[in-house]
Amino acid sequence: MTVQATTIMPSDTTTDELGTQSIPAIKAIDLCKIIDDRPILNGLTFQIETGKCTALLGANGAGKTTLMHILATLSSPTAGQLNIFGKPITRSSVATRREIGMIGHQSMLYRDLSALENLIFFGRLYSVDKPAVRAMDLLHRVGLADRAPDAVRTFSRGMTQRLSIARALMHHPKLLLADEPFAGLDVPSVLAVEQLLADLVEEGCTVVLSNHDVGRTLQITDHVLVLHHGQVVLDTPSGSITELQITEQMCRGPEGMGST
């Protein structure tokens, strides 16, 4: 079995099985990023459909976090074009940032503020209606309602991660970038977050999920993008590929698939 990285569609719209056209959530063309003369991303071309959960997989150093930062508008690509919901993205895309939520390696929270104060602060920056109500609702969803008045510095790693997820969802993002959201979580919390992500996709949110547990990720995503040395080596529906094939692609790049 040979799976090629898909070529980008020439237009800005995709057509689903019912024939309806929709703008892809993310469309990247020849995306490059060079840091300290070292190419991190090498001409990435892919698109991610709206309302789907897409896995972004790759070995350490494959370029996943760099790509996530570019998708979140935190960093600019050295070359190439990136459209999010049909709009070209730059670092100053203030309006588009309103549509994006991100869970990163760090919590992006203030440890001297309480859980509730953190969420209300970020909610206000996004002009969320009734931020206190929204914050308490999310704290219930991530199981931290009883710790709402406590300072974040008193939280365990797992609790901080759950609060970070609540922060990312505070403004009802249409695109959620989740860079290893399960890091530091125990099994019940992982299941709860998986359910939360599934609910979000059900509600129409587009989720891009980076995770090291390939088998688990295949079960909860619709589509898989595999990066190897800053290039897309696999772009395929999750149901059409096995964990072993993905692992080989992650380790050996484009030639990995040919050996199976």
Added chain:
Amino acid sequence: MKTVLRQLWFLVAKDLQIEARSHQTLGLVTVLGILILVVLGLGLGRQELASGSSATAVLWVAYLFSGVLCFEKTMSVERQDGALAGLMLAPVDWGLLFVAKLIGNLVLLGTLVIIITAAGVLFLGFNVMAGFWPFVIITSLGMLGFAAVGTLFSAAVSSSRLAGGLLALLIFPICLPLVITSIQMLLSVFRDANEIDSSGLAILIAFDCIYLVISWLVFELLLEP
């Protein structure tokens, strides 16, 4: 415009709320400032300080070193746990992040200047009432330019491992015209009992305007999550 002002208020209020809760910046920089004052005061002797010429210079040395530490601490709050990335993700113009941080730094610097000057009056016998309003005007203009430069460079070097030392190395040479002009003007007021020198005032205002605009424009280019 209303949204921008609201966002600015939320950003400044957050910084002040964190400081009010942790006291991690003001407590530390105040102790450092008073220590510098006392050590230099003891070194120079009361007779030297009584003229008012040395006292103004000593006060500025305390403002500068404490100020650099202040900029470093306020920016480190944003670096802890990647909070700065959280701000950069929000639909906020990144120039506004600079303005908010600048206002927060100015509030802390203002408090610091009041405390250190009071300590100068107490320990060095500095007679601030001999030229109170000129002192307020000159120091305020000096602190505005100092805070603009400090806020910009603290953002630039905060991700560096050498942050503390590097920040002082960058800020002090750039602020040299500001420091020299401020001290010369204060000497003229307190030692020679002159009015405020208008050419000196023009230099301070020009420095402030230039660095406020440059810092606001460049700040977003230097931000890295």
